[in-house]
Amino acid sequence: MMIGLEHYLIVSALLFSIGLMGVILRRNLIVIYMGLELMLNAANLALVAFSRFTNTVDGQVMVFFVITVAASEVAVGLALIVALYRRRQTTETDDLTSLKL
Amino acid sequence: MQELLFYIFSGLTLLCGFLVVANPFTRNPVTSAMFLVLTIASMAGLFVLLHAFFLAAVQVMVYAGAVIVLFLFVIMLLDVREVEKHQHPQILSGVFGLLGLLVISGMLIKAIVSSGIDNTLQPQLEGTTKALGIKLFTDYVLPFEIMGVLLLVGMMGVVLLSKKKLR
Numbered sequence: 001m002m003i004g005l006e007h008y009l010i011v012s013a014l015l016f017s018i019g020l021m022g023v024i025l026r027r028n029l030i031v032i033y034m035g036l037e038l039m040l041n042a043a044n045l046a047l048v049a050f051s052r053f054t055n056t057v058d059g060q061v062m063v064f065f066v067i068t069v070a071a072s073e074v075a076v077g078l079a080l081i082v083a084l085y086r087r088r089q090t091t092e093t094d095d096l097t098s099l100k101l
Numbered sequence: 102m103q104e105l106l107f108y109i110f111s112g113l114t115l116l117c118g119f120l121v122v123a124n125p126f127t128r129n130p131v132t133s134a135m136f137l138v139l140t141i142a143s144m145a146g147l148f149v150l151l152h153a154f155f156l157a158a159v160q161v162m163v164y165a166g167a168v169i170v171l172f173l174f175v176i177m178l179l180d181v182r183e184v185e186k187h188q189h190p191q192i193l194s195g196v197f198g199l200l201g202l203l204v205i206s207g208m209l210i211k212a213i214v215s216s217g218i219d220n221t222l223q224p225q226l227e228g229t230t231k232a233l234g235i236k237l238f239t240d241y242v243l244p245f246e247i248m249g250v251l252l253l254v255g256m257m258g259v260v261l262l263s264k265k266k267l268r
Contacts, residue, residue, distance in 0.1 A: 003107045004220035006213060008151070011111040013209035015118050017202050022122025025198045030130045030176060031122065034137050037168065038118050041144055044160075052151045055225040057236045063156055064237065067163050068248050072255035074168050078175045079262040085179050 008049035016042035029081050029091045033074065040070045107150055113143035123198060134172045141165050155230040 015038060022035030044063045051059025085091055117139040124132055141164040148157035237245055 002221075003104055003150075005222055006218055006220045007107065007111075008147070009213045009218070010210055011114065011147070013213060014115055014206050017206040017209060018115070018118045018122060020205060021198050021202045024201065025194050026122060028128075028130055030172065030179075031133050034121050034130075034133050034172070037137065037164075038121060038140065041141065041164075044156075045144060045147060048148055048151050048153045048156060052153070052224050052226045053222045057226065057232050058240075060153055060156055060233055061236050061241050063153075064159065064233070065241075065244060065248060067156075067159055069251065071163055071168060072252050074171055075259050076255050076262070078171055079259040082175060082178060083262050091179060 005049055005053040009046055012042045012046040012049070015039075015045065027093050029084075029093060030078075032093070033077055033081075036077075037070065037074070040066060103150065106146070110143045110146040110150065114140055114147065117143065123195070130176050131173065134169055134176065137172070138165050138169050141169075152224070152227055155233055 019035045019038030019042060022038065023032050026032055026035065044066055047059040047063045047066070051057065051063075081091060084096075088095065090096070117136045120136040121133045121140060124136070141160060145157040145160045145165075148154075148160060
């Protein structure tokens with residue numbers, strides 16, 4: 001059976017939901033960030049698949065930009081986690097309750 | 102051959118992605134980071150199957166090379182303990198996690214299947230580095246420059262955030 005566009009999109013959807021579930025369920029901020037990376041990667045896969053099957057390079061250019069933004073986002077996010085750890089000595093979301101009513 | 106490789110790589114991607122967020126044996130973030138490397142490597146394999154060779158190389162270099170090292174470095178810096186304080190809701194959250202996973206992926210897959218995508222489209226594009234570079238430096242030159250500024254801003258933000266005393 002020929003591998004079509006739909007196959008790649010389904011893999012991408014599954015990976016996206018796995019990442020989303022990680023973001024929702026895990027309590028460790030670092031693992032939550034890894035879930036975010038998974039979601040970005042799922043979007044990348046969908047873009048590359050579309051680009052391949054519709055014969056346009058634009059999707060791949062977009063993936064290039066997404067990878068760049070993801071890299072800088074990770075750098076800033078991890079710096080925030082380090083700054084948070086310095087103040088609160090924790091990376092668990094359960095311990096961050098200052099916004100609770 | 103292509104079909105077999107697709108199933109191998111996508112299975113690996115999904116399995117390792119699942120182990121990143123919900124490893125049944127350990128809660129250690131280092132293990133998650135290692136499985137994230139595997140996920141990204143198999144995703145690079147999928148990119149090669151889609152003839153996006155440059156992006157596969159970038160994926161391996163930027164993600165597996167830089168991002169994961171950053172993650173591991175921060176984990177080492179923080180010396181995060183493995184203990185999860187709440188043993189009780191663990192099973193409950195696992196059950197609801199699987200349920201949510203099924204619901205969300207079911208919705209997405211339903212949307213994809215019913216959107217009328219032509220699954221008989223032939224793969225055409227040869228994503229050569231040259232074509233990508235030409236596109237990047239003609240049509241997309243302004244976003245490219247903005248990306249440079251974004252990286253600079255990100256770097257400055259990180260330096261500011263990492264200072265011992267914020268003034």
